[in-house]
Amino acid sequence: MVGSETPCALVVMGVSGSGKSTVADHLAGRLGWRYEDGDRFHPASNVAKMSAGHPLTDEDRWPWLQAIADEIDRLSAARERAVIACSALKRAYRDILVHGRDDVRIVFLDGAPELIAARLTTRKGHFMPPGLLASQFRTLERPGANERPIIVSIDAPVERIVDDIVSQLNLVPQ
Template structure:
């Protein structure tokens, strides 16, 4: 069932805050006719309050959040569904929790410079993640390695181009409406 060559049932769009996870994941889900979930909605209220106050999350803060997202991936995939999830997944250990040994889930790494992302964050309004936490996000980031089979795309392109690059690399088929 979980063969490495199996078409993915879930794509997790990952990267630091401000890299465009929600924007790209939403556009990708629409393009593939898959469901979309924003990983932020799985955060307990205490995590959101902590980030809003300008404090970075600890690993202990993240475990329940990651487990909740992994539960959703399992639910969707076991029901033969498909989902695109926006989730930072900054460390390999976090990605391992999300995968739970599955081979039918792929990570899409949105790669961009800290300067570009800081500029985007400075213009973003109404998000709970303050720009001041970007340094901690980059310190925490462990870019996915080749053995994780990531789909890596540059964020320095229009949304449509980024989505086209992801679809070409993921080799997924769109779902019939």
């Protein structure tokens, strides 16, 4: 699925528990692209901090975001494509990831705090504790129209969310 305007990367963003990893993995499978979990780019110190129940500061996030941006640059140079799950909660964070490129698109998973909180209570084995959800919503800056975001509601089954994203991408099949 590669058209003339096909991005090299889709960054699936949202607060913890919005379904970034699940949706990004399914979307990558649908498109035949590689899936990358942005969490794997976190330095060990960030994981330890979040595991201890402490929210990250912007200073904690810069090296993590730059590592993801470097991977996006590598993808573009190699003419590869990936769907990357990354919270990217602030405009400044997304600016690092996109840094003026036209070949990176933001996909915002939009959901009510109550729905996401309910999901977090059933999630097992993740380093992000449910208690940090409120800080994520306080940090969240919804993407503006000038970021060309694809915005989808998470109040649907995963396959329908992926259908919505693919429809909004309007890719030309190869």
